[in-house]
Amino acid sequence: MTPDPSRDSGSVRLCRIFALLNADGWEIDFLADDGDSSSADAVRLGALGVRIVREQPLQWLRREGVALHAVMLCRLPVADQYIDVVRRHAPHARVVFDTVDLHFIRERRAAELMGAPAMMRRAIRLRTHELAMVGRCDTTLVVSMDERNVLQQEAPRAHVELVSNIHDVHAPARGFHGRSGLLFVGGFGHPPNEDGVRWFVEKILPGVRTVAPDTTLHLVGDIDEHSRKGIEGEGIEIHGRLADIAPLFGQVLISVAPLRFGAGVKGKVNQAMSFGVPVVLTNVAAEGMHLKDGVDALIADTPEAFIAAILRLSHDETLWARISDASMENVRLHFSVDIARDALRRALDAGK
Known part of the structure; x- marks a missing residue:
């Protein structure tokens, strides 16, 4: 498909690659295997020095x-x-x-x-x-x-x-105070995302809300209507795809990546870290990210450990600030x- 950074992290990466190649003097033609591209796609890629071949x-x-x-x-x-x-x-x-x-x-x-x-x-x-x-x-x-x-x-x-x-590193819109809620980014067209959200909603969010009942999980990404109905409930806000996710990164306290399978590097994790939002994630989600548990993220693979990590970050301003700073440094060093x-x-x- 024609890359669209508002849709998935693979598109974000490919568009950044286009920009780098263009800056190095490459002339770039892009062909979408599905043959589908809009005038908005042409404008977006044209700004990166890319011509869409139809x-x-x-x-x-x-x-x-x-x-x-x-x-x-x-x-x-x-x-x-x-x-x-x-x-x-x-x-x-x-x-x-x-x-x-x-x-x-x-x-x-x-x-x-x-x-x-x-x-x-x-x-x-x-x-x-x-x-x-x-x-x-x-x-x-x-x-x-x-x-x-x-x-x-x-x-x-x-x-x-x-x-x-x-990724570029963005100065956080605010520190620990004035933030609330959890954020997951990822469309359900990618099976690890749907599995992870369902696991989180069933096994983790209720335990968090037992201690912190005002906690809201924000979900960003393409979610079909059938799946939406299966996960809707108290404490869950489904935003769908957002053209600009930066305001949410300035609002939420913690980003979560409860992936139980997958491969590669997780753009949702990089993106949150680039905004200085601490991440709680599984070992699968942490793979390839150069992360150390308790240093630049909190890593947990069981529901109990995930709940404990979220609550720990929610109540420890010093830990939150330390991981926020280390997250941004991780992006500077590796991405x-x-x-x-x-x-x-x-x-x-x-x-x-």
Whole structure:
């Protein structure tokens, strides 16, 4: 799909990549596999130096491919569909496989959590398929050091670069006082998000509200009507997709990421940290984030531990302020524009 930063963190990352490539002098054409892009999409990407191509990809590649210096294939389904025609019609292009996350890791964890043998068999097939794609492309982009380490073991001859989420640090709108409530960001189109919210609403929020009955959970992201009805209740405010989430980050006390499976780096965590909002999250959500429990986040994997962490942050101004400061420093050190720019230059230098 055409990236829309108000929809998902993958879009935020890709648009930041576009801006960095444009600043480095690349001329960028974008093709959406679903063929759907609006005039608003064209304006938004045009501001980043990107031209949306609306004709059929194969037709366009036949005409333009020989002049291309690099082709980035985003996510495995797209790479699988286009790798052969790109190699045929863009023979001089460096082919970059942007995994966004290693899909087989996410699928394997979901299978383990659900205890589903059929899902596990699919994850095993997906692993073979995804690693084969890494081998077929000139460069592979991953979003976390954990996933880079996986590929060093599984595909040691592959050229792998780490291009994680890219965030600016924002001065907090206010400190501990004057804030209230919890925030979860993520659309239900991504299964780990829906599973995490349902787990939180069923197992964690009631325990928090037993001690702090005025606590409200704010949910931001695309949630279908059926799912909305299944989670609506006292202490839950569903905002849907927001064009600007900054005001909420200036209002809430804590961001939560109760993910029980998934892969990659979680944009919802980066984003909250970039605004200085302390995060309570699971180990799965913390993966690849360079986090230490009690230093720049609170990490909890059981409902009891999650409830205790939220209540602890809610009543300890000193802890809240310390984690807020450490969160922003974490983003500066690991998810900055400069780090991403250097990695993209290494990934594409041979193709320019």
